[in-house]
Amino acid sequence: MIKVGIVGGTGYTGVELLRLLAQHPEVSVEAITSRSETGVKVCDMYPNLRGHCDTLTFSEPDARKLGALDAVFFATPHGVAHALAGELLTNGTRVIDLSADFRLRDADLWSEWYGQAHGAPELLGEAVYGLPEMHREKIRNARLIAVPGCYPTAVQLGFLPLLEAGLIDAQQLIADCKSGVTGAGRGAKVGSLLAEASESFKAYGASGHRHLPEIRQGLNDMQQSPVGLTFVPHLTPMIRGIHATLYSQLTTEADDLQTLFEQRYANEPFVDVMPAGSHPETRSVKGNNTCRLAVHRPAGGNTVVVLSVIDNLVKGASGQAIQNLNLMFGLDETLGLNAPALMP
Amino acid sequence: MIKVGIVGGTGYTGVELLRLLAQHPEVSVEAITSRSETGVKVCDMYPNLRGHCDTLTFSEPDARKLGALDAVFFATPHGVAHALAGELLTNGTRVIDLSADFRLRDADLWSEWYGQAHGAPELLGEAVYGLPEMHREKIRNARLIAVPGCYPTAVQLGFLPLLEAGLIDAQQLIADCKSGVTGAGRGAKVGSLLAEASESFKAYGASGHRHLPEIRQGLNDMQQSPVGLTFVPHLTPMIRGIHATLYSQLTTEADDLQTLFEQRYANEPFVDVMPAGSHPETRSVKGNNTCRLAVHRPAGGNTVVVLSVIDNLVKGASGQAIQNLNLMFGLDETLGLNAPALMP
C-alpha cells in the first residue's frame, strides 16, 4: 500500500480525494490535516464517508509525520505548498499539489497574479505540470507535481489537437467557460449562497482571472510560440462541472477534424471524443475523471467550435491528482478512477 | 380599455402575458384560446393567477370573436399566425406575433429554416420587427408586429452600439449564449425534465439554430452589409434568463466603449448599461423587461466582450410584446412593465 497524506482536507478537493481514494485498492490515507478542524473526525464533517474512514481525524500539519509518507497531496489555498514542499521532497516524500503554487514556471508571473512573492522558486525547475495527456513521461519520474487547474484542464484538452497540428490562428483563441459553484471552494461567501447563485447565470473576472496565465502557458507549449487568448469564466447554477466552449479560426484547408481528435486521444484513458455532431453534457462526467469533447464546424465555415466538459472536482482536481499518483508509482493509470459518472 | 386576445395561451409566453397584463391599467384580456384546453379555467391551470382572471376560460380560436378585439397576441408555435393574421388585420385588429412567423423578411429563408412553405408571404411587407431600440417609429404605426426571439433580443442589443458605430470586424462575430429551460417551452420532453436538465450544462444546436438567420438579419441591418456570425446556444439549469456573451474585434483605435454604450441607450427605458467592470446577472432581470449590458476589453486589447442579460419570457417575449402594444396604442411605453425583478 502507498501511504499518503492530505494537507488541507476540509475543502471540496480534499473530501473528493477521500471519496476517490476510498475506492483505490493500492492507497491508504494515513493523515489528513486542517488547522481549523484539528481533532474533528472526518466522517463527522462529511457523513458520506461514514463507514469509509471512521478512524481518520483532522490533525495539525506536521512536516515530520508527513515526511514519513510516500506522497502528500496539497488541497490548500495558494502559498501553503510553497512552505512545506521542499522539506517533504528532501525526506523523499513525493508532492502532488492541487493548488496553484507550482503551475506557472515563471515565478515573477506567479507573483504578479497572486499578489505575493513566490515562496519556493528553487523548486520550479523540477515541478512537472500534471496534465498526463501532455506530459505523461515526465510525470512518471516526477517528485513534485503541479496539478492543473479546472478551467485550464478543460481548455487545454480542447485546443490541444488543433494547436499541435498547427491548424488554427493562435492569436484569436476564445475560451468561453462555465463552471459549477464548487469551483469557488467551500468558503462561506455571500455570492456562493444558494439564494444568490441559484436561478441565475453570470460572468465574472472578464477582465482577468488567475487561470489565464496558466492556460496561456500550456497553449504556448502546444503552439511553441505565444498565443492570443480571451478567457471569460461564468458561474452556472449547479454543484459540479465545467463546460468550455472554444472558438478558433482555421488557417488551412480544413482537415477532417473529427479524425484528428479521435486519433490524438485514441490511447488516452480519460479523454473521450464523442461522435460527430455531439453536445457533451457536464452531467455525463459527474463524479468521474473523464474529459468529453466534441468538435464542430458550424455551416462548414472556418470557425471551429470545440465543446469540452469535465467534473471540476475530478478531472479538474482530485481525480487528475490521483491519475498523476498512479503514474508516479507505476500503477495502472486508471486505478481507483473507474466508476461511471452518476447520472441522473 | 384596450381589448386584447391571446391565441395559444397555455404555453409559458401565454401565461407570462397574463401575469404582466394583470398589472396593466389600460388593457383587458377578453379571450384566450387553446385547442387542447378548451373549457378549462385559466386559473385552474395556472394557480398563480387565482384572483386575477377568475372568469377567463380557454376557448377554441374563433376568428370572428378575435376580430372584434383591438389587438391579438399570438403565443403559438410557428405556422399558426400565418393562417390567422390576415383575416384579423382585415378586420382592423392589430396583431402582435410572438412566434417566428413574421420575423424573417425573406419567405424563402423562412421556409428553409422552418421546413415548410411560408403561409402568408403577402404580409411580410408590412410586418415590423418589434425591437423598439431599432424600430420604434415603425412600431408606432404598425398593424403587424413580429416580436423578436429571446436570443436575438439579447444578442442584437449587445452588438448594436458597436455595429452602428462601425468599430468592429463584422465578419468575426461570436455569440455564446446561455438560456434557462423555459426557452424550450412547456412541451413534455425528456430533455427538459428536472432530472435531466438540472445539475448539468450543455450546448445544443452548435451546427445551426433557427435564431441564427433572425440574428443575422438584424445585425446586417445595423452593419448595413452582411455580417459573419457564429452562434452557439447552451442550456443552463435554471427556469428563466438568457446570458449572451458576445465577442468581436475592434478595427479602429478604440473609442471609449462605456460612453458609447451609455449614450446609445441613454433614452431607452428598458436597456440598462451597467457601470464599467460590471458582470450583469440574469436574476437581476427575473420577471422584468430590462436588458442589462456591460462592456469589457480584457487587458485593454482589441477584443471586445459584451455581456447581455434578459429574462427570456419578458424582454425576450411577453414583456417586449406589451412594450410593442404600448407603442402601437400611443400609451406610455413602460405601462404595466414597471415592477422590479424578483431577487433573490
Added chain:
Amino acid sequence: MIKVGIVGGTGYTGVELLRLLAQHPEVSVEAITSRSETGVKVCDMYPNLRGHCDTLTFSEPDARKLGALDAVFFATPHGVAHALAGELLTNGTRVIDLSADFRLRDADLWSEWYGQAHGAPELLGEAVYGLPEMHREKIRNARLIAVPGCYPTAVQLGFLPLLEAGLIDAQQLIADCKSGVTGAGRGAKVGSLLAEASESFKAYGASGHRHLPEIRQGLNDMQQSPVGLTFVPHLTPMIRGIHATLYSQLTTEADDLQTLFEQRYANEPFVDVMPAGSHPETRSVKGNNTCRLAVHRPAGGNTVVVLSVIDNLVKGASGQAIQNLNLMFGLDETLGLNAPALMP
C-alpha cells in the same frame, strides 16, 4: 405619501420591502440603514432595483431622522428593535418590526429562547401580533406591530379554522414544515452554500426551534387553552417558499371541512382556500402575499391534513409587514400587494 424608513436593509426581508414598496402608490422610502454598508448605494448592492430607487443610499441608523418618519420597518436580527422602538414610538413614529423582538408576549419566555434579557418589556403590552386574519382590528389602531415569523404564519393560518371550531385534539398537533433557503437569511454560512444545500433535503432543529413558542402562543389563543405541538422544520433546495403539512385528529363527527375553511377565509384578501383535493405548490405564491391552503381527510378517516404554502419573504415577512402598514394607515389592505406570483 406615507414616509417610511427601513432599519437593517441589507438582508432579504429588507430588499424585499424595497421591491414591494417600489410598487406601492402611497409609500415613499426615505431612509434605509445598515451599519456595515453605510454609504453604499442600494442599487449597487441590489441591481434589480436599478431605476427604482437610484437615490437611496444605506446610512447609519439615526433615531432622530427615523423619528421624523411616519413609520419604520425593522428588518434586523433580534435585539435591535428593542433598543430603538421606544424612542421612535415616543416621537409618534409607528414601528413595524419584522424581527422576533415583540412576538412573544412573555418576556421571560423570550429570554429563554433567545438567550438574552428582553430589552423592552415595557412595550410588550401594546405590541400587536400582526396576523391580520386574527387581529385585524387591533392592527388598525396599533403603534407597534410584531410581524409574525414565516413558519408561524403558514402554520397558524392552516390550523386556525380547525381550532376556532373546536374540531380537533389540540394536544396532538404536528407541523411538518419545509422552507427554502432564504429563511436562513443572507449571512454567509457554509450550510447555505449552493454546493451544500442544493440537491439535498434535511430536517433541522428537530429538538426545538425558536418559532415553536411563537406558534404555540398563537395556537393557544385560537384554542383558548394550551396546545400540544410537535414542529419539525426542514430545509428544501429552493430560494423562496414555505410548505407546512399539518396533521391533527378530529374529535367530533366530522363537519364539512372544505366549507369550514372557505367560510372562515371568505373575506380574507390574502388567504386562498383551494378546491377540494388540491395540492398547493409554493411556486404559486412566489413573490406574492397569498397563503394558499388545501384540506384533506385521507381515506375519510379522522386524520386531517392541511397543506399551507406561503412565500416566506412576502406573506412570511415583508408583504405581511406592508399589509399591516396598509391597515395601520387606513389604506386599502391590498395596496402594493396585487402582483400575481411569478410562475414559472
Added chain:
Amino acid sequence: MIKVGIVGGTGYTGVELLRLLAQHPEVSVEAITSRSETGVKVCDMYPNLRGHCDTLTFSEPDARKLGALDAVFFATPHGVAHALAGELLTNGTRVIDLSADFRLRDADLWSEWYGQAHGAPELLGEAVYGLPEMHREKIRNARLIAVPGCYPTAVQLGFLPLLEAGLIDAQQLIADCKSGVTGAGRGAKVGSLLAEASESFKAYGASGHRHLPEIRQGLNDMQQSPVGLTFVPHLTPMIRGIHATLYSQLTTEADDLQTLFEQRYANEPFVDVMPAGSHPETRSVKGNNTCRLAVHRPAGGNTVVVLSVIDNLVKGASGQAIQNLNLMFGLDETLGLNAPALMP
C-alpha cells in the same frame, strides 16, 4: 460470473442498475431490453456509460434468451413482470422485480390499487419481499424477489425498531415523506419539467398513494397486527433522494431509543444510525445504498420523530436489488455497493 439481464432498461432504475453493476466484480450484464429503443446502443442513450458497456444494445425482450441467464431484473412499469416471471422461473432463472408486481401478498388489494387484474397470483406464494433487514434468510433462498418501493424502504426502516419493540401507538403513525423527481420516473410529463418542478415544493397523493398499502403491509408484519398510518408524499426540487419524517407516540415509559436503534441495526451493512441529535441529509447517501437514520424526542415528550434518508434509485430501487442478488447468490452482501456517496 453471474449472467444477468435487465428488462426495461431505459428508465432511471435501469440505468442505475447498469451504473452499479459496472462496478460489480461478479456480475456480467448480458442483455438489456427495451421495446421502444431496440437497436440503440446503451451508451448512446446514457453517455455516462461510454467506456463501461460499449457493446450493450437495447433488444426486444425475448423470454428464451432471458431464460438462459442466471437472473433477470425487471425495471419496468407494473404488469410487465407478471407476464414474464413465470416462464423465467420455470427455466431456472431467478427474478428480481423492481416494479410493484409482487410487493403485495394480496392479489385483490393489488388489483384495487393498480386498477387491473393481478397477472400472476400463483407466484405470490413464493415471492419474497426484498427488504434484507426484515427478510434476509428468506431472500437467500428465494427465486422471486419483490424489491421494495422507495418510500416503503425509507419508512419501514425508520419504524422497524419501534414497532418490533412494541413501544409506540401503532394506530397513529404518520409518515411525511419528501422525494426528488426521479421518483416520478423518466417519462415526459409536464409536471416533471425543470421549469415546473424546480423552485417549488408540493404534496401529492395526499388522499392515497400506491405505496400506502405496501408500507402498511410491512408495518403490519412488524407490529403483528394492523397499523393505522397516514402517509403524505411530497415532491422536492432535486434529482435524487428521499427524506421520511416519521411521527409516533410512545405508549410506555421511554427506553433509550438511541440505543434501541443502534442495537437493532448493529450488524446491518446498509443502515447507519447517526449520533443522537443528528439530522441526516439526503446528499449523504447520493448514489449510495445506505439508509441513514436519526431518532429524536422533541422536548423529551412522548412524540418520537425518526428521520430517515435514502437514495430512491439506490437503496430505494437498484442498489437494494443488487443487495438482494448478492444474498441470493451467496456473495458478500455489499459487493459492488461500496462506493461512498457523491458529496457535494
